[in-house]
Amino acid sequence: MLIDHPLLGLRDASEFVYLGDASLMNRPDATAADASQQFHDYLHLRDNPAGLHRELWYHEQGDRSWLIVTRDTLTHEISHVELARDVSLAHRATDQEGGA
């Protein structure tokens, strides 16, 4: 497989380490009343879609970027690759706007 790294271009999948569903970025609020249940769901409940899947890959033999790769689990076609940090920052910006 080849992953189109946003900074480095096409890189072989063997340079990466796979983690799993990108929802692992959405760590729950530890102060919530039902924090224990939220953390349980966050850690253990994941979709296993046959089709598009957003997932975390780490460029360990490279620049150490965490990436969010959108991959079709049926065809291995990769349609989108983002820097996880950018996605996380954008997510926060939206949250803050929503809150304000």
Add this chain to the structure above:
Amino acid sequence: MNTATTGLQSARIGTGLLDSTRPVSFQFNGRSYTGLQGDTLASALLANEQRLVGRSFKYHRPRGIFSAGSEEPNALVELGSGAYREPNTRATVTELFEGLEARSQNHRGPLSFDVMAINDHLSSFLSAGFYYKTFMWPKAFWEKVYEPVIRAAAGLGSLSMQEDPDTYDKGFLHADLLIVGAGPSGLAAALTAGRAGLRVIIADDDFLAGGRLNAEQMEVDGMPSAQWAARSHAELCSMPNVRCLLRTSVYGAFDHGIYGALQRCTDHLPDKSSEKPRQILWRIYARQTLLGAGATERSIAFANNDRPGIMLAGAVRTYMNRFGVAPGKEVVVFTNNDDGWRTAADLTRAGVSLAAIIDTRTTSAPMKLPGVRIVMGGQVITTRGRLGLRSVTLHDGQTLPCDCLAVAGGWSPNVHLTCHQRGRPVWRQGIAAFVPGAELPQGMRVIGAANGSLGLSSALTEGHRTAVRIIEASGIGKNTSSSPVAEQESTRITAFWHVSASRGRAWIDLQNDVTTKDIALSFKEGFRSVEHLKRYTTLGMATDQGKTSNVLGLAVMPQLSGKTIQDTGTTIFRPPYTPIPIAALAGRSRGKHFRPVRHTPSHQWAQDNGGDFVETGMWLRAQWYTREGETHWRQSVDREVLQTRRAVGICDVTTLGKIDIQGKDAAAFLDRVYANTFSTLAVGKVRYGLMLREDGFVMDDGTTARLGDTHFLMTTTTANAVSVFRHLEFCRQCLWPEMDVHLISATEQWAQYAIAGPQARALLEGVVDAPFDISNETFPFMACAELTVFNGTPARLFRISFSGELAYELAVPTRYGHSLMEALMQHGKQFDVVAYGTEALGVMRIEKGHAAGNELNGQTTAANLGLGRMVSTKKDCIGAVLSKRPAMNTENAIQLVGFMPEDSAQSLRAGAHFLSEDAEETTANDQGWMTSVAWSPVLNSSIGLGFITNGSNRQGERIKAYDPVRGESYPVRIVSPHFVDPDGERLRG
């Protein structure tokens, strides 16, 4: 018997494409023969009229050469001798070289009298699924009796059982266009794309480019097709942007335009001592791929269609035209299509006697063959001749004497690589064959015969035209070529699979001895899916993967089921297309090179001083240093422990993971990744840190030093150095991207040594440069500083202790590690210094009750380890929420404590389980287990650490240690895990 004589080559009728000036001598079954340069082993054997070359897999039927390519099911031989021995090599693709040694396989006694041929008469017991039906009882006999006997009887060659003496390599290639197959369509495409300037790789399994162009009496661009192939190949080789890989099999199509290919580099060379790798496994990254893999001919099922001398009609043409060999003196052609007639025509042209051409079709003859007997609407019912064909019997009872039967059952496009992703082939009635489906691997197009375009002219134009389209889309160059011109031969076919009037066994899969009866039987028994049929009958398995048999098998099925061939479908094609040696997949990664070894900077010092090494992670660490007179490792370890506790010891701890953490949010970041608090740590101080996983279990531990307000240095355990770093990067980038914190691994930048023992400070006082003061008052326990040692060498000093002694860890830049170790040992002589290894380190940490890898096994919590209070309740951190789950905080949870044997002569063993003294030894009564044990030379006793229910409240209790694996049971007493200096006076002193 064998009539060949050395050098005779009595079946040679011409020189074909061989070099007649270069005879090559070789051996088959110990007998010497001569062939010509350019021969394969198969063509050279045929030239010498050696028609019997092997025995079949199950029935031990005599077999000869059936094909002229990698699809060969019969002619499997063993090559080479000693460690170079290689079984299951196809004689049809083995290039002849001077001194080649080959032996036939799968027979006991001489090839012409195989005692195992008795199986042929037992065939009714050896039908489909016989493995599953027979030898079921008694059960114990399967492993000990039945299986070994069956394996010995139904073998495919044997291994040398020696280490492979060859080297193998791996390589990576990139191309705008990969062309698989250098036949007519591939060469036409490569010329067009290469001339336009694309980076092209063209690969072919054969050692001669051209494919069928070398096997035909046809013309391309007004010259003989083989000459056109040679000229085209030469032109391609002269282009700097084209790489021609001959002897290279593209065996798999993987994701995103990645292909696997195996290049055979030295297999064809007489000298095996070459420095070059024997084979190279290429990973090819291709933007576009053209599959021009050609087509494979198939047989027709009729009784006794497996005898030596029965050959595919296309192979007969190849042996005549390319190798100048007549596969027989009297030939019969049996065909269902026009292509078979071309074999007949070539035979006549070459002057080989053609007894008859039998065509299953009732149409008129497609061509004139003066003087040849033509039987339209005819069928071959059976054949005679046990060790070699003697005659064929026709549907009307006539018997025709012959020694070669050329069978033309139609051509199956080689669609394999089109199916390696998700593609399924589709049936094309017009050519009675499967062609590639619509879903192809990324960037792949199919050309020529592989695409069902069986005629020469259409293959050439298709190759050219498709390359033009790729050039236009690439935007790289401009097309300057026109399509090569050739005549289009007729390839009309009327599907015909099985001579139903035949009695007796009609073979479908020659390699696995699968007959039409086996297919009918398995169908009757309910195995109707083609995938079940394959597993039950073994149709299409082993080295040839059914290249000549699959379609025939799939065609016979529908005759039973009433379904169409399209609905029956094919089994899934998976890589590899042709067999790939495991050695090639391993490449250089074998033995010591399986993975790299990491040496610490003072490795050489350790080696020179009796170090005995153990692999931890990839590092080599000294377990102990053997001194003269020491005959047992315990002597060394006891000495190192006692001398360290009495005077001072030095241990190489470079392998611990070191992560440099900087940024204005560094302290806050550490608060979130560690269970305990680090923002309160003063600059110049070190703190022990406990790291949890998000599920609340302990992940790792280590010390972290605050070198500045915004600068920390974290250490991790050796084993977790990589995974902790990965985890921290995840936290930094994915969870808290707003934090100003940066990480870099410094594991390899610093060489680090523990200096432990009552004399540690005295030793270091002479090492640390003035004005740095390391007195207990200014540099107390858990202090750290950046300073210099030995007159200006930059260093970091940490006052931390794993051994429980007054201890320090001293780090210097890696390049000074070796000289620092030397200087410390030299300087330490006056304090009776000793170097100690990981065993002594382990003994001392167990004596002190520190947890290590055995205790931090991923299933234990901070509370289990007696560190529950370290998990701060004032802040969130990774694992904080879930570590508070009730089930992980019960009253009777396991806790880490110490254990001593009641009988001081008893040695404790890790892994033993704890039970009440009088409890029955059952899982239900299990209370915990021993994690680490050591012989304590201080206490003169075996000691252990372990987890036991409610352990910290049970000190002094006598219990039973039970070890079912070693069959031991003995009483032990629960004690404090701190065996030595429980109040920590030494380390603070």
